[in-house]
Amino acid sequence: MPVDTGIIGSRTAPHSVEVERGRLRFFAQATGQQDPLYTDPDAAGAAGHRDLPVPPTFYFCLEMDNPNRGRFLADLGIDLRTILHGGQTFEYHAQAYAGDTLTFETEVTDVYSKKGGALEFIVRATHVTRDGEPVATLTSTTVVRAELASTTVVHDPKAAT
Structure with a gap:
């Protein structure tokens, strides 16, 4: 789908x-x-x-603290077995430190497909702020492989060979 x-x-x-x-x-x-x-x-x-x-890639660890992090794909009805990590970039606006409270809000910025729809891409930008001021933007791409019809072959021992 x-x-x-x-x-x-x-x-x-x-x-x-x-x-x-x-x-x-x-x-x-x-x-x-x-x-x-x-x-x-x-x-x-x-x-x-x-x-x-805060080291540059540590923002990703903090983003994973979102209590509803798996809900986005579940709400879309996407089977987790069909996703791949397609890429990630970081853009830094200000230095953050121990003791800071950072707020993360993620926005879907693009959806597109390749290979005739066999691969779909969801691009999301997570805006990290401290007291309303930008600290970093984390952009990630999730690849969704089209679900194929079941190709499982079940061996029936009663069937003639």
């Missing part, structure tokens, strides 16, 4: 997340970050930051 282009412009309800130092330290460790700027508030302060800075 084709994705309805009428969803372009639709938005999710905003959700807010407080950036925690412990999560930033864990992210730095998990990604192999050795710079104490991302784990030590004193080192961050010496570098001119007011607290631990």
Whole structure:
């Protein structure tokens, strides 16, 4: 079933997340970050930051805190087994820090198809703000593979061979 282009412009309800130092330290460790700027508030302060800075791709982790993150595709009736991650970009407007409360709101910006409708693309932009001011824009593309008719072959042991 084709994705309805009428969803372009639709938005999710905003959700807010407080950036925690412990999560930033864990992210730095998990990604192999050795710079104490991302784990030590004193080192961050010496570098001119007011607290631990949020690393660029950490916004994606915070976006995943949306309590309704799976609802969008479910509401469209899209089977999760048919989706692929098609790409992601980040645009930065301001530095965020531990202790900040960031608000995430996602908007569908495009829907299009390729390969005669076999692949459909949903492009969404997540606007990240702090106190109403832009911090980052995360753009992601979800690819939906057209569901094929069942090709499962069931072997019937009673059938003649």
